[in-house]
Amino acid sequence: MSEEKLPKRNENYSEWYNQVVQRAELADYAPVRGCMVIRPYGWALWENVQAGLDGRFKATGHVNAAFPMLIPMSFLEKEKEHVEGFAPELAIVTIGGGEQLEEPLVVRPTSETIIGHMYAKWIKSYRDLPVLINQWANVVRWEMRTRLFLRTLEFYWQEGHTAHATYKEAEEETRKILDIYTQFAIDDAAVPVIPGLKSDSEKFAGALHSYSIEAMMGDTRALQSGTSHNLGQNFAKAFDIQYLDANNQLQYVWTTSWGVSTRFVGAIIMTHGDDQGLILPPRLAPIQVVIIPIYRDEAERSQVMPVVAHIQSELSGFRVKLDDRSEVTPGFKFNDWEMRGVPLRLEVGPKDVQNRSVMAARRHISGKTGKSLLPLEGLHTQVKNLLAEIQAALYERAVAFRDSNIHEPRDYDQFKEIVQNGWAFTAWCGNPVCEASIKQDTKATTRCIPLDQPKECGVCISCGEPAKYKVYIARAY
């Protein structure tokens, strides 16, 4: 905890981000470059993300399992695009128990290969399908440039891996998960993501095609916040995952994979945070309500604390924290919990005891008043309503910010200007050459091709040929 002010977001956004993460005690740097320690407050936030996703997976028939972290090197080599995509960033174990290993083992960068290997053993009949397995795991990718939560050498995520009898079922699964991710982001995290198809150059190594949810951060850069891949039969063929159909014909399965990682914590921070620090959406906040008792002496303390205890039990259905530290002043606590993003603060002092009320302060101030007096009667309901209001206000604010920073360029010059400080929604012919030239010119990349496409797209912003899609193009993390 520090008393110094944070850097302003519009002056140094990345420094603001780094400091918020560390000062709010979400995470800290580990001794190995690019690795981070997720601290209890950050992990609690991640656990709430996990709970929101896990419940939705299970409600749609998925089950959890755990596969090993070490994968034989030869497995990676079985799928050509996959190994080409991941080879540069693999961590490889060559020594075990002091002995040189017969075959090097890869620390999983993702688990398609080892899961494919196991599915080949488990799937024999159309009656075994579909297989709908998810795992919560850590993976390692040796990235060049790392940022806390956004890109670390080791990160935590869930990876779903499913196998189906037909292309159609696999595609439905891929899209179903994309919907789940979208709903979770919007409903629980209040992050207004845009779902869509990735271009071929942006798709997952080894996929037929990939979908993603794209979110706009507070500096208008895009963050890919979740992906869902239709792997076709690529991995089925590489790992011989075959089954007999009802007509006794041998068929390859169709597989999917999909993931949301601890990067999503970064999305929450950068979607909602302000110059005072974190702002957490109530549905995911580790602490939804913080209670600050205020007193000057023992006499006042003995008046205030019983009321605090009463409030605590009244609010037992919420995630409540009592800050009873005596070594810091109330003013310090106000700033501290605001920096840490707690949605609602209740101040309880002698005046409140007198009035049978509490002073409530919202972290995010949408309207005019910051603080309001709440009567003790019916406190549970009032807090419930306030948290719901805050959740809704955060979403609306994020939507408004996003929409005010997406523009449709009329020509390439204007396009270049737009992507310096926002997203362009524009037409593209589908040619990767145009994508590459745009990236060269502006550092912006195609983020996604939204699912609802107009009949007429006009002409490609880059080459002027008839366009195939409307796409979002932006600079990304």
Added chain:
RNA sequence: CGGGGUGUAGCGCAGUUGGCAAGCGCACCGCGUUUGGGACGCGGGGGUCGGCGGUUCAAGUCCGCCCACCCCGACCA
């Protein structure tokens, strides 16, 4: 891996042309006074000055090599 930069207490820094006992702010510990928007006083603990080698009566300071980290590019959930 290419270009640039930085290493002095947990964090941020000062330390002049080499020279007395390596300092300051924050944080931390103790005592007391405080407490409705980032309290204050007094006392205290904490350092192989990134590493190795060299020059010198004397190196945080000069020289050489190495290491680590950060920023910008290529790569990326």
